[in-house]
Amino acid sequence: MSNPPHYYFCRGRPVVANVFDRFHSLVLSVFLIVALTVPAFAGAFEDSVAKFANDDFSDTDEAIGEVAASGNALAFPIISALQDGRLSADPDSKKVYVTQDDGKVIDAATGAAVDKLPDNAAAVRLNNRLRRTVEAALGSLTLLSPDPARRIAAAQSVFKAHEESALPIIEGALAKETNKAVKAAFAEARAAILLNKSDASDTDKLEAVATIKARGDQEALALLTSLSGQPPLVASAITGAIASIQSRLAVWSAVQNGWYGLSLGSVLLLAAIGLAITFGVMGVINMAHGEMVMLGAYTTFVVQEVIRTSYPGLFDYSLLIAVPLAFLVAGAIGVVIERTIIRFLYGRPLETLLATWGLSLVLQQAVRTAFGPTNREVGNPSWMSGAFEFGQITITYNRLWILCFTLAVFAILLAMLRYTALGLEMRAVTQNRRMAASMGIATSRVDALTFGLGSGIAGIAGVALSQIDNVSPNLGQSYIIDSFMVVVFGGVGNLWGTLVGAFTLGIANKFLEPVAGAVLGKIAILVLIILFIQKRPRGLFALKGRAVEA
């Protein structure tokens, strides 16, 4: 959620310009310090602003410096308007105008609203050198901005540029600052400058190294490794700090891989959890499982389309509406499939496999005919977009929600199997069909409902996957092999096995990826599973039994 950093100091420019900038920034900072202590005269501010109207680059340059140093509340709007080309000047009346974001025009010198721009007003021109001056001025102004996030961003850019000239402003700002986070950012920026300052005392530098070590991210590492020619005491402190940051970063990169792995694992689990019911509990190989996921995703698409055209206000609730609908759509189709095809094929797993594969082709083609072969746009509701920082890693909200959602679905399913009458019947039928029938359970009804449940959960998975994947007729195909791998790896007939299997495969995949690359990592996982099945043909958590052939 951080603002993009404002780079306002040198970034690989010719040296001449660099020297000039340094000089200029120095002038600017002196002005600023004056501005901090002595209130500027209103008349002086108006004169400075009027200089923008001279259409002369050096006058504009001076005007920027004076306005930035004025401490006037209008300074920031004026200079940012200058940067965006929204600052216009009337060369005849020497009046300067700011066109605000909402299209309203104000007089730059007084802030009074103006009806419209005079006809002969032209935008104040900038050249590259001035653009850098503007950026620098904005950076310094934002150090004093009332918005803490802005101040932190400004401190970040000072940290990166570590120009000596910014030291007085930073120190001034640091002394006044009360916000803890901003204060830390200022301190880091100050430390970065001190370390690069040749005449800073050793004690200051040692303190600075400690500050930067505490920051401990990639940028801190880059700063420390770029330092050279330090006094021996400081140099050894720097070496220590680099080592400590590197080991910390290694930990964070492992944490990041772990998070990516969890995220991938939750996606795998979501795709496989319905299969764990149909394949794991019922023993039915449903190759059309991926298509149930796809149907769920398309249900989400349809729901969002209806909301977009008829009830735009409900968009944030679209997923909440889509979840039960997707469950019903996919579940109903699942029941129909079970009644019309699968029930004739019980006990013939290979034939079931072929028939459901055929079914998957039919469903894919049906969706392709109905919705077209291209990807369909499914939007993220506002509460699922964006990201936040956790330590050194960025966590996107949609991945986090999907993880929570997956675990919730898993828990509900587990509870359903454990505590409801239907769950009891399901377990009874899968354990001993004939005995269950003798006890008065309508086994064929339970079969249909179990298959419907598995399919419905696949539909729910489709709702979640529509948020991170392309919604196309091929959506399901890309998950079917992975899902089977998860169920087979985890052990058939055991939901916990599926959970462990999914997260193990997800995390293993993400830890292999940086080493072997994405595709080779995936191949390695497939090969490992093939080898693993040799070792434990019934998966990680095999059901124990005495049957020779399951």
Next chain:
Amino acid sequence: MPHALTRSLDRSATLFLIVVAACGVLIPLSNLLLPAGSLFQVPTYLVALFGKYACYAVLALSIDLIWGYCGILSLGHGAFFALGGYAMGMYLMRQIGTRGVYGNPILPDFMVFLNYPKLPWYWHGFDMFWFAALMVVLVPGLLAFCFGWLAFRSRVTGVYLSIITQAMTYALLLAFFRNDFGFGGNNGLTDFKDILGFNVQADGTRAALFALSCLAIVIAFLICRAVVTSKLGKVLIAVRDAESRTRFLGYRVESYKLFVFTLSACMAGVAGALYVPQVGIINPSEFAPGNSIEAVIWVAVGGRGTLIGAALGAVVVNYAKTYFTSGPLAPYWLFMLGAMFILVTLLLPKGIVGTFNSWWEPLKANRLTANTEGAVAEDGVSEPHMAE
């Protein structure tokens, strides 16, 4: 061997062989000798198309051998087919020589394009036909042997085996898509010029390749018949119908399975090798799991465990595919293919030939008993019962 041959051939098998051999002789002759445009002249594009079907028929035979007679449902046989195809494709690439776009005498075009400094080690030897021909059999056979050795020894059976064979071909698909794998990546191998010095585009070469494909069907069929009518074949059928019981009777089930799986993979490799020069390209999409499953449905349509049915199914389904995908019905082909999967498994579990046999056999048996009292029943293989 003569005994094995006569024993393996019943009347329908002989008829099948005669039909295939007649096609293999007559179609090329009609293509080459009759004037173009004549009523009985088979155009060259049809020869190439039939050649493709013939290769599919060999693949179907190899699948039927393991699925119909040993109960191993491999969803990765397309991988063996494609590996054989790649071995042949590598030979054909090396034959291009300086006629490629970049004119490099050693490196194929895609390697020049991808800045390969020299030929990767596994490309050496493929400039010799005998070596490539050996690899066509050896590479799929070796992969099948290793895979089968691991899988059968740890008693991975049924759907588990199907799923890991699918994973195998999927892993190969991903691998062959990579440019740095050294097999042309996404584009695969194409732009072939010569095979054994003959232009692959020439009518004569196409006719010869078709005749060879028919010969491959004949040989594959004879091998399969020889296997399934032998004592070994009886054990295979026993494994299919009751694996544990066979094991308890003292047979080493995994050895039998491994043998027949490897044999079948070699046959699939040969089919792929004949396929590539006729279609002119081999690329990673041949590894797609869908292709392998489609090959299984050919066998199911024709009749699992009948061999003749497998070959027939391959031709019928692929002819239907060509017919429908090239016409206005193209968008509906996947519906039809999907419906075929469902209907065949639900309504026609024995396939075309199996269903025909179950009507015909009782009639024949009645006639036999009526005509010749006490006649000896023909020596052959019992009709497979669907494994329950």
